[in-house]
Amino acid sequence: AQSVTQLGSHVSVSEGALVLLRCNYSSSVPPYLFWYVQYPNQGLQLLLKYTSAATLVKGINGFEAEFKKSETSFHLTKPSAHMSDAAEYFCAVRMTGGFKTIFGAGTRLFVKA
Amino acid sequence: AAGVIQSPRHLIKEKRETATLKCYPIPRHDTVYWYQQGPGQDPQFLISFYEKMQSDKGSIPDRFSAQQFSDYHSELNMSSLELGDSALYFCASSSRGRKFFGPGTRLTVL
Numbered sequence: 669a670q671s672v673t674q675l676g677s678h679v680s681v682s683e684g685a686l687v688l689l690r691c692n693y694s695s696s697v698p699p700y701l702f703w704y705v706q707y708p709n710q711g712l713q714l715l716l717k718y719t720s721a722a723t724l725v726k727g728i729n730g731f732e733a734e735f736k737k738s739e740t741s742f743h744l745t746k747p748s749a750h751m752s753d754a755a756e757y758f759c760a761v762r763m764t765g766g767f768k769t770i771f772g773a774g775t776r777l778f779v780k781a
Numbered sequence: 782a783a784g785v786i787q788s789p790r791h792l793i794k795e796k797r798e799t800a801t802l803k804c805y806p807i808p809r810h811d812t813v814y815w816y817q818q819g820p821g822q823d824p825q826f827l828i829s830f831y832e833k834m835q836s837d838k839g840s841i842p843d844r845f846s847a848q849q850f851s852d853y854h855s856e857l858n859m860s861s862l863e864l865g866d867s868a869l870y871f872c873a874s875s876s877r878g879r880k881f882f883g884p885g886t887r888l889t890v891l
Contacts, residue, residue: 677879704823709837711816711825756880769869771882 670695672761674772682780687731687746689775691759694740701742702760702769703733712758718742720764729753754779783807785874785883793889794862802857802886806874812836813855814880815847816871824871830855862890 675690693699700719704712716727723735733744742759759772786805794800806813812831816824817840826839830849841847844862849855859866867890872883 709826709829709839711839712823714823758880758882768884770884771871771873774880776878 670699670761670763670768670770672759672770672772674757674759674775676775677773678776678778680778680780681749683751684748687744687749687753687777689744689757689759689777691733691742691744691772692740693742693759693761695761695763697763698737700762700764701733701735702762703727703731703742703744704758704760704771705729706756706758706774715744715757749777749779751779751781753777785872785881787870787872787883787886789886790884791887791889793891795891796862796864798862798890800859800862800888802859802870802872802888804855804857804872804874804883806853806855806872807876807881810853810874810876810881812875813849813853814873814875815841815855815857816873818869818871818885819865820868822868824869827857859888864890866890 671694673692702717703715706712716725718735726732731746756774756776758774762769788803814829815827818824827841829837833849847857869885871885873880
């Protein structure tokens with residue numbers, strides 16, 4: 669069975685600091701992996717996705733994530749946080765060829781001035 | 782641990798029919814959210830309920846309605862279905878700000 673674990677329900681960084689949001693997954697077959705961002709009262713916006721091509725995936729707004737099979741991880745990073753990055757971030761996994769998407773519980777990012 | 786339950790998992794309807802999707806939140810979660818994810822699209826926020834009262838409204842069509850019942854389960858009612866309503870419908874529940882998504886209901890409108 670597939671599952672997603674996001675470590676830390678809240679992460680707080682200073683503006684300009686590195687952002688690191690952790691995601692670990694379990695899957696019996698190579699999965700597709702996603703990161704979404706959600707602003708209050710809005711839907712989820714796709715930041716980036718891994719679909720078995722390059723292991724380092726670049727997304728929108730300066731975010732990137734690296735698929736590490738040996739660690740079953742897909743951590744999201746951004747070199748320099750901006751105030752507008754404050755939001756909730758969801759990691760998700762989907763089995764290749766399937767439609768069932770499993771979301772993590774989300775990590776809320778706070779950015780301090 | 783119990784997760785968010787959605788039923789049915791798959792639903793096939795014809796145009797102009799109605800559909801009802803159900804969501805059973807995690808016990809003691811007080812907020813329920815509904816999202817619609819069309820093919821190749823991001824999940825769009827439809828509507829949310831807090832303590833059985835509508836708390837926020839997103840891009841929910843007038844043909845859709847939803848409610849949360851006394852046992853906290855929620856139902857999304859969709860009438861006059863259109864082909865464009867074919868999508869994956871997610872429900873999520875939350876408590877203390879942490880959101881948990883259900884597995885989704887795939888609605889196909891023929």
